[in-house]
Amino acid sequence: MLVQLTYASRVSKTLGSEDIKNILQHSQTNNQADGVTGALCLSNGIFLQILEGDRNTVNRVYHKILQDSRHKDPAILDYQEITARQFSDWSMGLIAKTEDNKQLFLKYSSNADFDPYSMSAESLRGFFDEVVGNVRWLRKSPA
Amino acid sequence: MLVQLTYASRVSKTLGSEDIKNILQHSQTNNQADGVTGALCLSNGIFLQILEGDRNTVNRVYHKILQDSRHKDPAILDYQEITARQFSDWSMGLIAKTEDNKQLFLKYSSNADFDPYSMSAESLRGFFDEVVGNVRWLRKSPA
Amino acid sequence: MLVQLTYASRVSKTLGSEDIKNILQHSQTNNQADGVTGALCLSNGIFLQILEGDRNTVNRVYHKILQDSRHKDPAILDYQEITARQFSDWSMGLIAKTEDNKQLFLKYSSNADFDPYSMSAESLRGFFDEVVGNVRWLRKSPA
Amino acid sequence: MLVQLTYASRVSKTLGSEDIKNILQHSQTNNQADGVTGALCLSNGIFLQILEGDRNTVNRVYHKILQDSRHKDPAILDYQEITARQFSDWSMGLIAKTEDNKQLFLKYSSNADFDPYSMSAESLRGFFDEVVGNVRWLRKSPA
Amino acid sequence: MLVQLTYASRVSKTLGSEDIKNILQHSQTNNQADGVTGALCLSNGIFLQILEGDRNTVNRVYHKILQDSRHKDPAILDYQEITARQFSDWSMGLIAKTEDNKQLFLKYSSNADFDPYSMSAESLRGFFDEVVGNVRWLRKSPA
Amino acid sequence: MLVQLTYASRVSKTLGSEDIKNILQHSQTNNQADGVTGALCLSNGIFLQILEGDRNTVNRVYHKILQDSRHKDPAILDYQEITARQFSDWSMGLIAKTEDNKQLFLKYSSNADFDPYSMSAESLRGFFDEVVGNVRWLRKSPA
Amino acid sequence: MLVQLTYASRVSKTLGSEDIKNILQHSQTNNQADGVTGALCLSNGIFLQILEGDRNTVNRVYHKILQDSRHKDPAILDYQEITARQFSDWSMGLIAKTEDNKQLFLKYSSNADFDPYSMSAESLRGFFDEVVGNVRWLRKSPA
Amino acid sequence: MLVQLTYASRVSKTLGSEDIKNILQHSQTNNQADGVTGALCLSNGIFLQILEGDRNTVNRVYHKILQDSRHKDPAILDYQEITARQFSDWSMGLIAKTEDNKQLFLKYSSNADFDPYSMSAESLRGFFDEVVGNVRWLRKSPA
Amino acid sequence: MLVQLTYASRVSKTLGSEDIKNILQHSQTNNQADGVTGALCLSNGIFLQILEGDRNTVNRVYHKILQDSRHKDPAILDYQEITARQFSDWSMGLIAKTEDNKQLFLKYSSNADFDPYSMSAESLRGFFDEVVGNVRWLRKSPA
Amino acid sequence: MLVQLTYASRVSKTLGSEDIKNILQHSQTNNQADGVTGALCLSNGIFLQILEGDRNTVNRVYHKILQDSRHKDPAILDYQEITARQFSDWSMGLIAKTEDNKQLFLKYSSNADFDPYSMSAESLRGFFDEVVGNVRWLRKSPA
Ligand SMILES: Cc1cc2nc3c(=O)[nH]c(=O)nc-3n(C[C@H](O)[C@H](O)[C@H](O)COP(=O)(O)O)c2cc1C
Ligand SMILES: Cc1cc2nc3c(=O)[nH]c(=O)nc-3n(C[C@H](O)[C@H](O)[C@H](O)COP(=O)(O)O)c2cc1C
Ligand SMILES: Cc1cc2nc3c(=O)[nH]c(=O)nc-3n(C[C@H](O)[C@H](O)[C@H](O)COP(=O)(O)O)c2cc1C
Ligand SMILES: Cc1cc2nc3c(=O)[nH]c(=O)nc-3n(C[C@H](O)[C@H](O)[C@H](O)COP(=O)(O)O)c2cc1C
Ligand SMILES: Cc1cc2nc3c(=O)[nH]c(=O)nc-3n(C[C@H](O)[C@H](O)[C@H](O)COP(=O)(O)O)c2cc1C
Ligand SMILES: Cc1cc2nc3c(=O)[nH]c(=O)nc-3n(C[C@H](O)[C@H](O)[C@H](O)COP(=O)(O)O)c2cc1C
């Protein structure tokens, strides 16, 4: 059974682009092996991640990520069984921090400052639909 | 929670393009800070404004605008929770008074003379959909 | 409240293109002032007219037209509340009598000889949708 | 083709229960012969009538009633093709003026004082659904 | 056009049952004259009111109530055009504070302590549906 | 925002009815304070729990429960934003182990031996709908 | 494939109850052997018959009945593939001529005088639904 | 009322292209006068014809065609009331026998050998939709 | 994943009630162990069986049954993923051969003689819905 | 009646491209004669085949293929009645093993290693829709 899980968390201390590179590299290696795909966004000190794959695997990966001391305050924001993946080309894509994105955040949330904690599941789906429809927003590693 | 509120009001005395410029400037500055977006239309002595953003903020802004002595007879015409903003590119766009617009007013209301007080919520949604789909009708300040 | 009313009637005596020109001119002048829009068709000795605008106004105009001795046997064929006008560019367009139209009549009715009295409301909506989507069928006055 | 037509009109001069009895009697006799059914309501100086039957017949009857000098300001409020009649048991039922009805008017309109001119087609359908579902509101003649 | 408007506000100072009785009496007298119906709830220092009636009237009444110094922090929570009123029997019903209601609040909100500010429009509609379906929760004045 | 989260986990060692009583008591005390409601089921060495309440709170509670060493292998099985709670009468109800339940498990899963890990979100919703519709299946503490 | 076919025809000469009895007896014997079910109505000199069964068989039976000189002017009024029969208890039921039926005819057609030729397929379905839901209208042979 | 009737029949003896030419010519002349449109297909010794027009006329034409000794085993396969004709440009189009058509037959039926008797109404609608959308399949007379 | 599979087959030689008893006993023992539920019908020399349970298990059981020399000509007639079982109370119920059933067969098929091979998936679902809704048609073993 | 049947099976021993060529050739010859169309995929030691055509024929072919000793562990994964074939141009197309397909497998299943046994019917439909929409994935024989 394919599922999609979206959660937010806060960075526990300031993270540099090296830290992100590190998280991405491990994610990409592990997820490829696990058949997990998705995207990650870090902005305003908040992570937003979407994970998709087999229900058991996504659960195992999510509950492993929870142990990572680099973030805290996890909150599941959306979860659903799916027929097809949205991010099948990305073992873990990075949604880049750009001016464009500010506009995108604003479109789906209360503020141009990224705050996924305040977004509804439906707004998050709208947000990821635009991200996946506009590949220039996705990168393999931080610029 | 994102919401959209549309209301009409009547100018309390004749307003010139300086007055509108002034309202727009304050709106644009404040709304950008507040994460509020929308559009404003003044025609036939009647304001029609659509405000979108966080429910609490939109409510605060709307109830502040009500105090403004430059208009009177406020009437909420539409209100709904939304998933995505329609005017995310406009902290407050001005819907310009042109011959084209006359046609647009006529399409959605009883008369070519703009009268939002007589429009249903559904007609207003049709009207704003055309406005936002046709950016040439939106300006930053009066010509 | 915007409404659309469609009716048919029979010419009470043979009418020439001058008569039609006269009806159209009065209609266009009055309807523009009244915020009424629509289209008129005369074929096979039968009028088919669609009127749209404010509910009260359309009712007043329709009940005035009923008094006109140039036609008889009025029959309301369709009536509905609408969100947007279909003929907002036409204070009263004339649906021209051409070979093309024969085809159009046939598509939505029992016969190539125009007989709106036998058409259902849904067929009439199909007919007017094609007319409005194909502006070459609409004229300001008889050729 | 079966249709339903609803209109309102104003009494042209004050009418007593004898006048109503007279209108009802003629209506019941004529409508039975014509296969027309429906209901009539007089309140607050306003008639609200729903006529149902064959499209041609309902049109002929409606356009005849228009000539009646006992009322004026006719306004078609709803019209639709139907599959089955709602008032098949009533050649012309009278919706009685009672305290109960006040409540019913208020439920579907702006005011306890009956004002069908301000009611939407959908509210009118709600109103007649309750009337027909509650036969005690229908009479053969004024009490 | 019939509309329904729901808003919350906070009491500006502690109010006793005499104050509520006073608000209810004025509301009932005025609303009956205005053709306005609805319900009011005071719990946890928060008012929740639903107003229904003609669009212009509801707007006038709401914008008048806003001036009342007995409450502050108004927030529109729901607004819609309706076909029929829900509270046609109540010029202004009081939703009584009881143990039962605690359960009802909890069912539709985050907490047994009444907090309409956190409720979605859809939860509020669920809440009022249960209230109106269970008349024992509605009173004419405080016990 | 109200949400509902359903997860399964495995008991890490055999648990007696005292352990369950202990879990239930803490849950009921904490959840009542937190405005959390739901139900818990232990069968075949597997927990199935549904938690409902404010999104932030449910997330905090769920991520706390994850730390509990009495269970392992957590798997989120369903999650959704809701308008109204299903278990508003239960701070944490116990779905009792009975012969009846075997039938219920079989109806929604592959086997009479309870295995929520193999159930789809939709089957789980069917299962909880029957549980909540049949209060005799819910208890305050183990028999 | 199960189908349902409804047609009308006119009696070619006046038929007495003996003729009907004869038609019914042959129909019932043949149809039972053929797995055909349905109902027959004779009123106002018009037959209305609904036949249901295997597509090939219904076609064969219908095209045989067409040869019968006792009727003329056949007109197919409705035809559809079905999942279940409506008249599975009747190899050929007779819809009796009674005062009640007059009311039923009027409800679904232009006139109390039975005229299926003017009924739409949807009205006919409404008519047969009431017939089958009200077994007292069905008989094995003329009274 | 516009309807569409589709039936199949078998040629009673082998027919040459002269016979088809003759059938088409008579059909085109008669149907144009009758306001009937449609298409005819002869393949594998089986006719498939779709007739559209006024309900009475289509019925009259169909029941006349039934008398034609050039075919037998008629079977109505589809019948429906329509809002607009599909073949308004063809008084009777001939669906040509080509290799392309084999593919088309196969797509909607059990076999590349044309067998409309085995096709469901829905498959037939799919088939005619492709035919009408691909005018090269329609001819005025056999090649 | 829960599925439901329906197939028909023909008895390869005449079977007596002992044979059926034997099939049922093995089915009930095996299916209970396998978590398979369903119903079996033997009439007119044709088996109709519905099997429900885990997708893998149902497939294994079905492909085992295929080997059974007591039947031949297997044909899958319906298959679907389900949320809940219909026959959760029956490891294998026998749909008894009675006069009542003849009526039931006729309702959903071409003939009172049971012929599931000619039934559509939708008719079969209608058939099983009535069976399961009317427990008197289900038995543990032949009478 | 047209149906579509999808099943998976495992190769019973390693198969080379000659074996596949052989299976395809027999399939193409037989299926063309039988009016069967479809596609076959072999990857990761697993066959996935979709068969479409007349219900009886597809059943006969499927139950014949089951006897083939070159595969085992058959599992029906999807089955439905259809209006039109998806693979009408392919008596049996081969879905080629390419890097592209890996992506396609991943999009609809848990893993880039092809595992149709774990795919839902809906995911399989998504998968075949993409295959048929992208003909470059279909071949007549192994490269
Ligand atoms: C916000 C965030 C997202 C992460 N996403 C993933 C992920 O998608 N996949 C993954 O394997 N690890 C992810 N990690 C890293 C894991 O927590 C953990 O460090 C990593 O899986 C360990 O990898 P290793 O087993 O290669 O050492 C993430 C960490 C953080 C902080
Ligand atoms: C029709 C109308 C629309 C307005 N819209 C806005 C608005 O969207 N945002 C805003 O901040 N002020 C708006 N205003 C102006 C406010 O009433 C008020 O003057 C302004 O917010 C004060 O700005 P300041 O705090 O910068 O002095 C509007 C005024 C009018 C008359
Ligand atoms: C078929 C028909 C359609 C007409 N349509 C309109 C119309 O749309 N608007 C209108 O004002 N008059 C219309 N008229 C003309 C009116 O009946 C009437 O002659 C006219 O409104 C009087 O115009 P006046 O007030 O300028 O003299 C129509 C007349 C006919 C016969
Ligand atoms: C409000 C109103 C409603 C009427 N409704 C009907 C009606 O439904 N049927 C009818 O025949 N006459 C109706 N009439 C009366 C007609 O206008 C006319 O007087 C009557 O049909 C003449 O009847 P007679 O032909 O028997 O003289 C109505 C009149 C009024 C004022
Ligand atoms: C929470 C609240 C709700 C109220 N609701 C209404 C109302 O529904 N109708 C109304 O006329 N007044 C309402 N009022 C009172 C008005 O603010 C105002 O005091 C009142 O209309 C004045 O009545 P008067 O014109 O009879 O003096 C409300 C006041 C408060 C604080
Ligand atoms: C399967 C399971 C379900 C639990 N559910 C809840 C719960 O709904 N709420 C809760 O507060 N604790 C729950 N707990 C217990 C928590 O893990 C933890 O022991 C408890 O909240 C601590 O309570 P305390 O703060 O009163 O010591 C659960 C534990 C298990 C093993």
Ligand SMILES: Cc1cc2nc3c(=O)[nH]c(=O)nc-3n(C[C@H](O)[C@H](O)[C@H](O)COP(=O)(O)O)c2cc1C
């Ligand atoms: C209006 C009408 C309806 C009929 N319906 C049926 C029918 O449903 N089944 C049938 O077998 N015959 C029906 N018949 C009679 C046939 O036309 C024919 O007379 C009869 O099938 C011959 O029966 P036999 O083969 O027993 O002589 C009907 C005749 C008429 C006039």
Ligand SMILES: Cc1cc2nc3c(=O)[nH]c(=O)nc-3n(C[C@H](O)[C@H](O)[C@H](O)COP(=O)(O)O)c2cc1C
């Ligand atoms: C398969 C088939 C289809 C036919 N279709 C039509 C048709 O659509 N219209 C028509 O008038 N005649 C059609 N006919 C011919 C009629 O049966 C009859 O011969 C013809 O209408 C007589 O024409 P006439 O009145 O000009 O002599 C068809 C005949 C066959 C065999």
Ligand SMILES: Cc1cc2nc3c(=O)[nH]c(=O)nc-3n(C[C@H](O)[C@H](O)[C@H](O)COP(=O)(O)O)c2cc1C
């Ligand atoms: C029509 C038919 C239906 C059957 N249904 C089942 C069934 O549902 N379950 C089952 O285990 N065996 C079923 N069987 C019997 C199996 O083919 C086989 O004989 C049986 O499973 C062997 O049981 P055993 O393993 O106990 O010897 C059926 C046989 C027939 C002919």
Ligand SMILES: Cc1cc2nc3c(=O)[nH]c(=O)nc-3n(C[C@H](O)[C@H](O)[C@H](O)COP(=O)(O)O)c2cc1C
């Ligand atoms: C995975 C698989 C798929 C097959 N698909 C088909 C098929 O679609 N049609 C077919 O006739 N044979 C198919 N076969 C082959 C049959 O099992 C059998 O060998 C073949 O029909 C015999 O053909 P013949 O009658 O020409 O000897 C398939 C075999 C396998 C292993």
